[in-house]
């Protein structure tokens with residue numbers, strides 16, 4: 001990016017009410033068949049409008065029900081009828097599908113959507129995929145019986161998808177790994193290696209998004225148990241700094257993460273979360289600029305990418321829109337100062 005402080009969002013945006021139930025995760029589609037295909041394309045066009053003034057745009061995850069399960073649905077080896085209850089990220093119980101055989105990708109998942117988005121904008125596009133470790137944490141494994149082996153197979157499938165997304169014109173491919181904030185030993189033993197397997201051979205830029213989750217109750221309850229200083233990043237940043245990943249997306253706004261932890265990934269580009277997605281209050285441009293300015297102590301200005309803490313799918317659309325505009329205005333304030 002030649003522009004200083006290029007803005008982007010972490011990923012998801014609210015869906016229009018005519019496409020899916022608002023402010024809900026895993027919301028079922030309100031359309032079907034051809035109407036759903038058209039409706040998703042219309043939603044992608046609207047998502048681009050909502051990102052007016054944002055420098056790096058995304059699909060806002062308008063074509064997927066959920067950031068993890070929609071990708072898995074397109075792979076073989078996972079039985080969605082056979083369900084087991086597991087604990088997600090040591091935080092809450094959920095009924096999840098079962099891995100019953102070899103997981104393989106036989107067809108593209110988001111490539112047509114990416115081609116469509118590419119045809120609608122000249123701006124750089126960032127596309128989010130789930131990370132291998134976060135994927136295994138959303139399933140019951142009755143086949144590999146090894147988290148590491150299953151993650152490796154997912155990494156291979158993700159790499160196939162990522163190469164085709166790159167060919168479709170995607171500029172940045174981001175892997176969402178909230179699980180990196182929970183399973184530190186595994187991250188260091190094989191999690192980062194699996195992520196590097198997923199980006200193997202890519203020439204476009206790559207990012208990993210590590211956050212404290214959507215502003216849903218299970219996450220806000222969990223955050224209350226983390227104490228006054230959240231030092232989770234400290235466990236995985238040193239190894240991440242040594243990895244081939246180009247960009248790290250992390251949360252800072254209203255967070256209890258000590259900002260000096262960003263120093264641990266010095267040399268990487270950093271997408272600094274300057275927008276809180278866990279409340280409806282819209283930040284002022286001054287607040288956004290202040291957060292970004294503080295981050296400048298630990299990341300060089302040409303590597304600072306203003307961003308949101310996490311996705312905004314569960315928020316009302318007017319709030320998400322306001323927050324994106326605050327991000328744009330806050331980055332502009334700081335750009336003028338620099």
Ligand SMILES: [Zn+2]
Nearest residue numbers: 211213310311
């Ligand atoms: Zn997130």
